[in-house]
Amino acid sequence: MSHFIDVCALDDIHLDTGVCALVNDQQVAIFRPAATEQVFAINNYDPIGKANVLSRGLISEVKGNLTVASPLYKQHFSLDTGSCLEDESIRITTYATKIENNRVLVAL
Amino acid sequence: MTNKQNLIVIGNGMVGHKFLESLVESEQAPNFNITVLCEEPRPAYDRVYLSSYFSGKTAEDLSLVSDGFFETNHIQLKLNCSAEHIDRQGKTVTTQQGEILSYDKLVLATGSYPFVPPVPGHERENCLVYRTIEDLEAITAGAKNSKVGVVVGGGLLGLEAANALKDLGLETHVVEFAPRLMAVQVDEAGGALLKSKIQELGVRVHTNKNTQNITDGDTCKHKMEFADGESLETDLILFSAGIRPQDAIARRCDLELGARGGISINNHCQTSDDNIYAIGECALWGGMIYGLVAPGYNMAKVAAQHISNSGAASFEGADMSTKLKLMGVDVASIGDCHARSEGALSYAYTDEVNQVYKKIVVSADKKLLLGAVMIGDAEDYGNLLQMALNNIELPASPEALILPTLDGAAKPMLGPDALPDSAQICSCYDVSKGAICCTVQDGAQTLGDIKAETKAGTGCGGCTALVTQVMNSELAKLGVEVNTDICEHFAYTRQDIYNIVRIEGIKSFSELLSKYGKGHGCEICKPLVGSVLASCWNEYVLDNKHIGLQDTNDIYLGNMQKDGTYSVVPRIPGGEITPDGLLVIGQVAKDFGLYTKITGGQRIDLFGAQLHELPQIWERLVAAGFETGHAYGKSLRTVKSCVGSTWCRFGVDDSMGMSIELENRYKGLRSPHKIKFAVSGCTRECAEAQSKDVGVIATENGWNLYVCGNGGMKPRHTDLLAQGLDKETLIKYIDRFLLFYVKTADRLQRTSVWMDNLEGGLDYLKQVVIEDSLGMAEEFERQMEAVVESYQCEWKTTIESPDKLKRFSHFINADKPDENVQFVKERGQIRPASESERMKKDNLIAIS
Structure with missing residues (x-):
């Protein structure tokens, strides 16, 4: 079990937006949906648009699933599982997160 | 190999040209050598809309000839060439220039000439x-x-x-x-x-x-x-x-004419000589000259089919009913409006207060509608015309058809279901009810779809209400429920959302969601609500409560490119920029290594800026007096302009000053989609205003205002909304137009598509904007004033807010750029490296 790494303050992430963090040389997109108290972390690389942009996507609820809509071509990626709603064969890496003392921690 | 037949067409007016278009569609077309003699200096143009020439349309705009039509179809067109003589025995036509052309088939489409009463003095000057x-x-x-x-x-x-x-x-x-x-x-x-x-x-x-x-x-x-x-x-x-048939050449070669002129034709449009046809206003069928274009077009099709042996169409007379707006007055006439049929009875209704007159003429047994007249209010035209044309049995009290409805009693409307499939719904383009139903069965769901597929409703527009009814009835029959909800979170249309936000004074997405929505929102409703909130209250879009609503471009106030970098577009109102301004932009681009390109909207786009560079770039631009260009927003983009009367030898008015004023007035207005303007200083139209959402053209009589054009995937020319305006009226009308669009359009609906779906079309828009039929004009102007007054440059606000700047960094926890962003050089500038170039790490440019 990998250990949690402190990334940023919770307040660094505006409510209902995402940020990108560099964690052990990995680009991690971290989202703070207004819908929950939780934060979510997935890989920042958009495998369809082929660019590191997912943290800049809109948080979007699709039939009860929290997703991020890619800012490039608008495919939805589940924040929970990393799967692409438009293309079942695509799934991006997700990471465990927790909030402690108003700090955001991610485990790779 | 068959020998080609020589076909000569005399006349290239609207009907003569329709004949050529019909003929070349036939498989037999290659078997004809076609020669067209046209006495005018230009080929066919639209005489129906001739008066639009006075409002700035050019001869080119009015042309009915598609690009390369004559060349592609190998038709020989002789302009300024009238036919003098026909030798029916030798089968030749002699032109004015003395050329003798032989024919196998000859079509007379000579049209008519205006009758000038032989009053002494009629030939005086003017x-x-x-x-x-x-x-x-x-x-x-x-x-x-x-x-x-x-x-x-x-x-x-x-x-x-x-x-x-x-x-x-x-x-x-x-x-x-x-x-x-x-x-x-x-x-x-x-x-x-x-x-x-x-x-x-x-x-x-x-x-x-x-x-x-x-x-x-x-x-x-x-x-x-x-x-x-x-x-x-x-x-x-x-x-x-009045008009007289142009039948002189037929008279000279002894073709059979009517007693009062006109070349007699049969149901195939053949004259008394089987090899000679006559169509349009020179032809006489059943003792009638048809002075309307639709019957002429019908004759053209019939003749083309008969000559090319490609169909069995036959001309059997035409309905002469008309509906039009004369100087803003609705006038309509159907069938036997003078009650001349035997035993015909009339009902008439006069309202002197509102200046409306309506009359219907019915058969002796009161079962059929024979004719009607409407002045001042022609709304019933479509309904009555269908009843008359399709012999539909009248209700027990036919007078109810024209009497105003009192106490909410419904008028006996003719449901579209009562019409046979063959009923002609659009007479301009001859579209039947059956054709509209088929289009719906093939997936059309909006009036715009139907217009695009069938052209129904795109001529005079008189049938749009009926087209909509037919479409809705067919959709209902197919069990298609047209869901206009914007998304799963809001069971409302965009217009509903706009009205709710404005009327209830709602200021945030969360407030709207908790009162009117469900769930947590998505990439459809969030930007939509963000845009509506901005249209209504014009608050800073990156305010904490709005930031999560902003889409790809708005959220970082730049246009995201394929590699995740941004392009930067400073506003250059009217495209006017000082040499010092150019130097600043050039120096910024050089210092940050950006790719530069001149845009179609007369400004400069700087590409390849990384997230962390955006505030630094804007700090420099704002310091030099530049403002955001909103190139990222669904909002006013540019007001393109020519230099106008200040410099141009031909300029009529100061288009430059006008475009700058308009751009500064409407910059920052958030709307359902981007909005582009242009202002031309004269009717030469160098700014291409007639292809913009709002186009303004200077004329000797004032400014002409055009609306609802666009380029893009489906180009649309503008419509003339008003003409001869002074500056104050022009701005008032644009205010009203823009806010009516912002209020009623769908999400991501350009003004062109909005207009195509607006029931009542241009006439309705004129009523709203010019005549203030909704009583909203003052409110619209007041709202626009509020938007103008609350304008802020979003970039200026952003660089002055340290907490907002924190977001402009690729990593929240590291001061490094995205190493995936790589450029190579091409033609002296950067461009994103391709995947293979990135892998090979060849020629990559070092990035700061």
Whole structure:
């Protein structure tokens, strides 16, 4: 079990937006949906648009699933599982997160 | 191999050209050598919309000839070439220039000429007619030195000509021989009402006037003397006293003519000589000359099929019902409006207060509708026309069809289900009910879809209400529920959302969601609500409560490119920029290593900026006086302009000043989609205003306002909304237009598509914007004033807010750029490296 790494303050992430963090040389997109108290972390690389942009996507609820809509071509990626709603064969890496003392921690 | 047949067509007017278009569609077309003789200096143009020439349309705009039509179809077109003689034995045509051409088949599409009564003095200077573009040029020239203009003839064309004279700034009179206007289409009571309405609009109408002589005037160029001893002075006379078939060439070769002229034809449009056909206004069928374009088009198709042996169509007469707007007055006439059929009975309704007159003519047994007249309100036209054409049995009290409804009682409307599939819904483009239903079965769901597929409703627009009814009824039959909810979170249309936000004063997404929505929102409803909130309250879009609503571009106030970098576009109002401004942009681009390109909207786009560079770039631009260009927003983009009268030899007004003023007024207005403007300083139209959402063109009489055009995937030319405006009125109308669009359009709906889906189309828009039919004009102007006053440059606000700047960094926890962003050099500038170039790490440019 990998250990949690402190990334940023919770307040660094505006409510209902995402940020990108560099964690052990990995680009991690971290989202703070207004819908929950939780934060979510997935890989920042958009495998369809082929660019590191997912943290800049809109948080979007699709039939009860929290997703991020890619800012490039608008495919939805589940924040929970990393799967692409438009293309079942695509799934991006997700990471465990927790909030402690108003700090955001991610485990790779 | 078959020998080709020689086909000669005399005349290239609207009908003659329709014949060519129909013929080349046939598989037999390659078997003909086609020669067209056209006596005018230009090929076919739209005579129906001839009057739009006065409002700035050019001969080119009016052309009906698609690019390369004659060349592609190997048709030999001889312009300025009239036919002098037909030798029916030798089967040849001799042209005015003496050339002799032989034919196997000959089509006469010679049209008609305006009848000029043989009054002494009718050939004096400035005594003109209204039929060709050359005539219009003569009228424009003649009007320049005239104060008063008279139209002789109060028929449909005469009233249109009177409108043109009025628009040219002349004191306008109409002189009519008959006791009423539009004697053919309208009965006495209708004619009287029409006369009073037209007089109210500032055109003097003189009926029962028989012109005896035209001579020198005392105060004007001419004096017209009437049989009743009265006289009228005028500088310009326009004869519009009916048309006569252009049948002289047929007469000379002894083809059979009618007693009062017109070349007699059979149901195949053949004349008394089987090898010679006649179509359009020169042809006489069943004792009738058809002076409308639709029957002429029908004849063209029939003749083309018969000659090419490709169909069995036959001409069997045509309905002459018409509905039109004359100087803003609705006039409609159906079938036997004079109740001349045996035993015919009439019902009439007159409302002198609202100036409405309606009459229906029914059969003796009161079962069938034979005719109708409507003045002042022609809303029932579509309904009544279908009843008359399809012999639909009338309700027990036919008068209810024209009486106003009281106490909410429903008018006996003809449901679309009552119509047979063959019923013609759009007469301009001959679209049947069946064709519309098929389009719906193939997936069309909006009025815009139907228009695009069938062209129904794109001519005069009189049938749009009926088209919509047919479409909705067919959708219901198919069980298609048209869901207009914006998404799963809001069971409302965009317009509903707009009204809720405005009326309830809602200021945030979360407030709207908790009161009217469900769930947590998505990439459809969030930007939509963000845009509506911005349209209504114009708060800073990156405010904490709005930031999560902003889409790809708005959220970082830049345009995201394929590699995740951004492009930066400073506002350059009207495209006017000082040399110092250019130097600043150039230096910024150089310092940050950006790719630069001039945009179509006359500004400069700087590409390849990384997130962390955006605030640094904008700090420099804002310091030099630049503002955000909103290139990332669904909002006003640019107001393109020519230099106008300040520099140009041909400029009529200061388009440069106007474009800058308009751009500064509307910058920052958030809307359902991007909005582009242009201003041209004269009708040469170098700024291409007629392809923009809002186009303004300077004319001698003031500014003309065009709306709802766009380029893009489906280009659309603008429509003329108003003309001859002063600056204050122009701005007032644009305010109203923009806010009406912002209020009612769908998400991501450009003004062009919005207009195509607007029931009532341009006329309705004119009512809302010019006549204030919704009573919203003042409110719209007030709202626009609020938007103008609350404008802020979003980039200036952002660089002055340290907490906002924190977001402009690729990593929240590291001061490094995204190493995936790599550029190579091409033509002296950067461009994103391709995947393979990135892998090979060849020629990559070092990135700061």
